Amino acid sequence: MTVEILSLSGLSAAEAGAAATALLDIDSGSGPDRLERLLVVDDTGRLGEHADVYPQIENSNRVEKLLCVTVGSRADGSWKLGLPGNLGGNQGTPVLWVSRPAGIDWRVAKAAKANRHAGVTVTAMDRQHPLIKLLVLDEVFDKVQEVMEGFPHRAASPGLWLAGADDEAATFAGALAVAIRRVCDPGSGPGDPFRDLLPDRAGGARLAENGPLARHLGRLGESDREVARMLDGKGGLGGMLRRGDGDIPRHVARAGGALTSLRDLVDQLMREAHVPVGPAELEPRQRSLVRNAGLEFEAEMVPRMLRPTAGTAVPAEERLTYRALAGAIRGGDSIPLAGKRLMATEQQVARHGSDKDRSRIAQLCPQALIEMLAAAPRKTPRGDIDKVRHELGLDQAKAAAQALLALIIDVANREWSPSAVTSAELVRVRAALDGTGKALAEYARGASGARSGVRAARAARLGDSLLPVLRELVLHQIAAELAAPSANGPEALRSAHDRAVVLLTSWAAHVQAHGVTALPPFAGDLALVGAHPIEEDVATVREALLYPVREEMWQLCAPGDLSALDADADVVSVRFASRLTARALAGLPGGEPVWTSSGTVAGQLRLVQLRAGVAESTWGTADPAGAQAAMEP
């Protein structure tokens, strides 16, 4: 790049002269060796004061090509844009008039109104301003100069339409809306419950090895084995039995006794450890009863040193509920589908009190079976061992014992487990999801009003890239709810909604500050896959280059100065793109753009001519009388 910038903004006449001298003086060595292209940036209000600087530049015979950007509105009340004699006019240096660096969004039409330009607010015309960043590219500088030399007054208002950079906020909003639609899509999934949250997996209940429940089962098994051994010992050919085996009834009765104890203990547990439906939990007395009966829970078996200490809690991200939802949402479940699955899970984890299940005890272990075992016949029935065991009731006793234990484990998982997921927690998490979804939908609705059209394709591509980040936002919300539970569902709904609004706002601000691919803090160490080639995205560049030149663009003009622009005159657009995309963009309608050798920026620089008589070039120094002469009567 060979474009040098001479900024006269804010300088007095003497300072401006000194700055020009420092740049042009060939002896002092303060300036560059060659000045092929010089871009002068000046204040509109000081052009008169700096009038001597421009002839100085011209007369130095050092500058090959000169371009001037003048910044700020015209003098109060003046209709004319007063220019030093060698600026503008039909032979002077081309002048780009930026009456408002922050610009407006404007369509070239007489009746078109100024709209606020979304995105980062630019207040200064420094090297960071997109127009200056563009004009320092040799090829663009030359093209602008060439084009403007064809204008009758060589003065124009610049407008910009940049691929991927000019309206980052709007692009981000549009892309996020695309991602939101995916995340909030009702979907058509089956809505299965989360298996890992169901009591049988989450509860962790089991029999303590030497507890009473296990002992009763052990006794029953022992008696059963003893009977089997005796039957086996007495069995003759073909499994036929002889009469007179006196110990068998005693063992059968012992098995019956063990089953009775087991049944009674299960019944006692379910009766005395019953907790009515509601927020109430097991009382210490009830918890002791459960433990003393020989039930233990995995969560209680964690070594003491590994358990969270008082006052600390398990991090939300390690909670079962979070892990289940994280898997589902990262795996593509939408918010509504995850909510549906939570609802299905809620129904299966709902406690209804252990007392309600007591009626099943008699079905699983009928009194008749107990009586049958207690009254085992003195004479052992004939037949093979299996048949005899069955007739003695031992098979049924074993099955009943197993069923009773399955029942008590099932009840323990659902009703008493300290690690069981509660339906209240699931309701709150579902409400948090819905609150988040509501805020996201509101955001998407707002974004849909933003400029779209030709940017839709880009928004869709970027939306794909933002999707994983958006999912992290949803999970962040779930973690927040689990870490600080709301008092109830409606509160969780409201809180999540409000938090999501804040997160979205801060994400948008983060993007404005650091670019559309910048990851917000809640995304953790997520890698944004597929977002990096945006600047080189050929499709995006093509869209920008084909954007209709008279349509709404970022015009660097104050609303009050729009009347100075000639909406009827031909509007010229300097289209530019990186040489790297030249091959991909070959055959682009409308002729070849300016291929830039550096930078990746692409788009259009729109030059709207000023109305005849607005730009007036006047020879002379800073002269109040001269300035006044330029005023309209």
Next chain:
Amino acid sequence: MADMLRFRKFTGEKLEIAARVNDLEAPAGEFLTTRTVWLADGTPDGLADGLELRQHRPVPGDHRAAGYARLDSEILAGRLLHQVAAGREYPPELARLYGDEATSAEPYALFDPYRGESLRDVGAYLSADFDQFTAGLLSGLCWLAGAGIAHRSISPDTVLWDSFAGQVQITDFSRSAPFGIARTPLRGAEEWISPESRPDSCSGMVGPTDDVWGAVRLLYYVRSNGNPLTRRDQLADFGLAETFSGLLDKVIGPPEGRPTARELIVDGLRRPYLLPGVVDSRKSLIAGREKFLNARARKYRDGPGPPVPGGFWDDVLWWPAHREAAGPQGNPR
């Protein structure tokens, strides 16, 4: 914008008081609008900090006459509820009328601000509060029945849940009607309008079982996390049928066979009925209302006409006789 409001407070006191009015209006049920007003409390900045109320007014335009009728219903229900609650704390389960200006050409009703959010918004998250919700809703209906009023539009839009207080609030009495008058057809989503009130099958007289149809659907809506009841057999879900001792089956049938809210509490939930007995003050009400309707009919033409002599007011007294019970809900058996 400051305004002067002249109205009759629920105590009967006539007030003329400065008020700041929020010009933003929102629909309040059918043919009514609501806006917020702040009554001055005498302090210099009283208009900003004064008592906040909802002002319900008939919509302008073609439906204004219907709006008058809706407003009448709101005022009547509000006054009757105050009568029933006289000497006790006003039931929090029901929106409270603060005052009304019923007879002018620009009538309005003033209500305390509603508390809570509509069940349409939060009904899907109340399964943990279901017992409290059930008790609140049925208590509210008992109070209404005690006042001899059927709400007729119990739905997720008219019933609110205050999650801070854990309380139900029944709002929007604009379609309410006293027991014993002929049912008028109601328009709206069929899932929330009982068959006997739908335009194509409207019949019979308003009674204390009218609201139970919607209430039980609302119970299902809350218990099922926001799903509407579409089939009778769904009432068996979530143990609802068992909770109400099998009474819910009758709710789907014709109004004559339905249990009342009180019966759902006493015979269904098997809980004691806690609401106090209600003094039947309807004869004085009838006389007062007749006077009011005549006065208003004289004042403007586009409002409802005067009552028909010997007309439906006699029917209000019909209902207690019609039911075998000692009275409509309020009198414990």
